[in-house]
Amino acid sequence: MTANPDLVRNLHLQAKACDKLGSPFNAGLLTLAAEDLDAGGPTADLLAPWATASLKTAFDDATALRLVGGLHDLVLSGDAADLAGLYPAPGRAADPALAWPAARAAMITHRDRLIDFLDHEPQTNEVRRSVCLAPGFLTLAAETGLPIRAFEIAASAGLNLNWDRYHYQFGAASWGDPDAAVRLDTEWTGPAPPVGARIEVTERAACDRRPVDLTDPSLRRRLLAYVWPDQFERLARIRAAIDLALALEVKVEAADAVAWTAAHAAPKAGAVTCLYHSVFWQYMPAASQARSARPSPTSAPGRRRPPPSPGCAWSRTRGTWPRCRSA
Numbered sequence: 001m002t003a004n005p006d007l008v009r010n011l012h013l014q015a016k017a018c019d020k021l022g023s024p025f026n027a028g029l030l031t032l033a034a035e036d037l038d039a040g041g042p043t044a045d046l047l048a049p050w051a052t053a054s055l056k057t058a059f060d061d062a063t064a065l066r067l068v069g070g071l072h073d074l075v076l077s078g079d080a081a082d083l084a085g086l087y088p089a090p091g092r093a094a095d096p097a098l099a100w101p102a103a104r105a106a107m108i109t110h111r112d113r114l115i116d117f118l119d120h121e122p123q124t125n126e127v128r129r130s131v132c133l134a135p136g137f138l139t140l141a142a143e144t145g146l147p148i149r150a151f152e153i154a155a156s157a158g159l160n161l162n163w164d165r166y167h168y169q170f171g172a173a174s175w176g177d178p179d180a181a182v183r184l185d186t187e188w189t190g191p192a193p194p195v196g197a198r199i200e201v202t203e204r205a206a207c208d209r210r211p212v213d214l215t216d217p218s219l220r221r222r223l224l225a226y227v228w229p230d231q232f233e234r235l236a237r238i239r240a241a242i243d244l245a246l247a248l249e250v251k252v253e254a255a256d257a258v259a260w261t262a263a264h265a266a267p268k269a270g271a272v273t274c275l276y277h278s279v280f281w282q283y284m285p286a287a288s289q290a291r292s293a294r295p296s297p298t299s300a301p302g303r304r305r306p307p308p309s310p311g312c313a314w315s316r317t318r319g320t321w322p323r324c325r326s327a
């Protein structure tokens, strides 16, 4: 059977994106996988559910990222030692061309398990997005002088629920726990965030349509698997954030964002209530966006200056990656 040209193209385009975004290893694997798909190799078998998919569907489904995520998950599991030995590791460069034959063989040996992995919608939790969220909280605290009630929607595993327990470097200004294992920095232009503000979080809660249960080792590994294998700093950071979330027994409720917000995040006197999210808005149906963004007498999503109390602020990151030159 002839390979789906859109799917082959999807793998090539994702390879280019990986290369541009700092994962030459995944870029190399995906290029070789595209060739294998074209030749009817085991990649074609694993990607059979997308055999007739359009380029758009393949992108929307993150097909290429499922494939490299599945291979990384296998490596992290310790069940494919040959492949693991050829994967990047700190202090050891890896060549995708050398890893490819082992990856291809693993696609055959571990076929059912990879098919099962690829069947799930990818789900990530990017801790680095806290570098954009924390300045918002600092501003709220500085402007209101009030304690904060923090409600995160679409929180995934809840790693950004601990935004006030990390250490930050916003250009020249720093803030947070100096001993924190999770350390985030960013380029910063414009006035520094008010790092002198007193932060007191009196309530914090989160929901996700499909929360990642960090107490389940296979789900923990799945979250790590979507981090690109040659991005050691990101891997170390998410591991540290997971350890902290487990130690603090962070909970994310399984609920739809709109219903959960209505049930849990009403403003209360004496604190500023902040509803926040990162890389979620684009996933919301338009009707839900409109309902969530509609200001009411007691809540003012999107307001720059929340009323002193009772108050509600709404904070969100935009785009797909936090490049916080300003908040």
Ligand SMILES: C[S@@+](CC[C@H](N)C(=O)[O-])C[C@H]1O[C@@H](n2cnc3c(N)ncnc32)[C@H](O)[C@@H]1O
Pocket: 123, 124, 125, 126, 127, 129, 153, 154, 155, 156, 207, 208, 209, 210, 211, 255, 256, 257, 258, 277, 278, 279, 280, 283, 284
């Ligand atoms: C790209 S992830 C972002 C996760 C996290 N906020 C972060 O920045 O790492 C999008 C998240 O939205 C969640 N999601 C999508 N639709 C939702 C809904 N209607 N209600 C709650 N969560 C939803 C998904 O389950 C997923 O965890």
